[in-house]
Amino acid sequence: MKIVCQNRKAYHDYSIEDTIEAGISLVGTEVKSLRDGKANLMDSYVLIKNMEAFLLNCHISPYSHGNIMNHDPVRTRKLLMHKKEIARLQGKMAQKGYTLIPLKIYFKEGRAKVEVGLAKGKREYEKRDAIKEREANREIDKAMKSKNR
DSSP: OEEEEEOHHHHHHEEEEEEEEEEEOOOHHHHHHHHTTOEEOTTOEEEEETTEEEEESOEEOOOTTOOTTOOOTTOOEEEEOOHHHHHHHHHHHTSTTEEEEEEEEEEETTEEEEEEEEEEEOOHHHHHHHHHHHHHHHHHHHHHHHHHO
């Protein structure tokens, strides 16, 4: 499994409750650009419309050796998911505060996949608490490591 790009800020801004793997409908030059690692998930999100899932604002750079028929970098891409999965996600998104965000794009068995997370936004104090907890765990690990030496 080759990871192309990750949305690291998503874990800071949201609490991820569920993850789903979905395929992406891509054009040939987009696949080549992804294999070069030229993608960005910053500010991208997933929208469900007419029982179909779409990836919006995902930037895949134009392929360097592409011709005049190169793709649009920020076009809307369809996600390939089963209707049951989409219906389940749509039911959970109906609750207040939930959204779907892409967490990472990767290649699995030669096919491009995206990991989508059902997320709920964190408040500012929750973000600060998470940072404090992470730093405390680092200090504990550092103390245990020096004690074992």
